[in-house]
Every structure is written in C-alpha cells, then in structure tokens.
Amino acid sequence: MKNRLKVLRASHSWTQADLAAQVGISRQAVISIEKYKYTPSLALAFRIARVFNCSIEQVFIFEEGVSNHD
Template structure:
C-alpha cells in the first residue's frame, strides 16, 4: 500500500515465468540485486520510476503491462 490509500501491484513473477527468466536473470539485466527483484515482486518495495521502466524494457513490454496502480476502492 502506498501513501493516500493507493496500491501498486505488478506482474513481474508472471512475466518472468513466461520468459523462463530467474530473479537473478532479471536483476542482472536491470542492474539491481536479486533481493530488490524479490522485494518488488512481493510488493514490499516500490521501485523508482526509472527502475520500473528498466524492468518493463527487460520484458520488452510497456510499463503498464508490468505495474498496475490503483486508488483505494478501485480494486486490484
């Protein structure tokens, strides 16, 4: 949950599975630690906008295909 009752969810685990990519593979590709990928997948870490775009680029998709932002009451 982010500030002001907003939430950020992601499809990183799904996209990795579709591409047979490990957390370590993705981490190396975007220049972060495996722990950062784990925390982001679990929703425990909110990546910077730059990192969000790097992750989307690693999957060759748009950022909206990876991350979903919802305000409270909209549902995820």
C-alpha cells in the same frame, strides 16, 4: 502498486537473479518488488518494462488509494 513480474519472468524462463542482472539490481530487490514490499523508482520501472519489451502499465498496476504500506 501491484505487478506482474513473476508471471513475466516465468514467460521468459528467467530466475529472479536473471531479471536482477538484466536491470542492474540485486536479487533481493527483485524479491521485494515481487512481494510488494518495495515500489521501484520510475527509472527502474522503465528499465524493467524495457527488458520485457512491455509498457510500464503492462508490468505495474496502479491501484488508486493503495500505498506501499497497506
């Protein structure tokens, strides 16, 4: 699953640590999500979308047939 975390963070002038604090995760988790090494749970995806005041679909882009391991 692709995402727009880096772009959205930049539009808010937030660091990875800032975003992590906003959603209650570690900075390392933000890094992993941004590098597509970790797909967040649905609950975490909602929290991330909420801090950006966006829908999940505006943050995360689902690609049919693509797994986290591709």
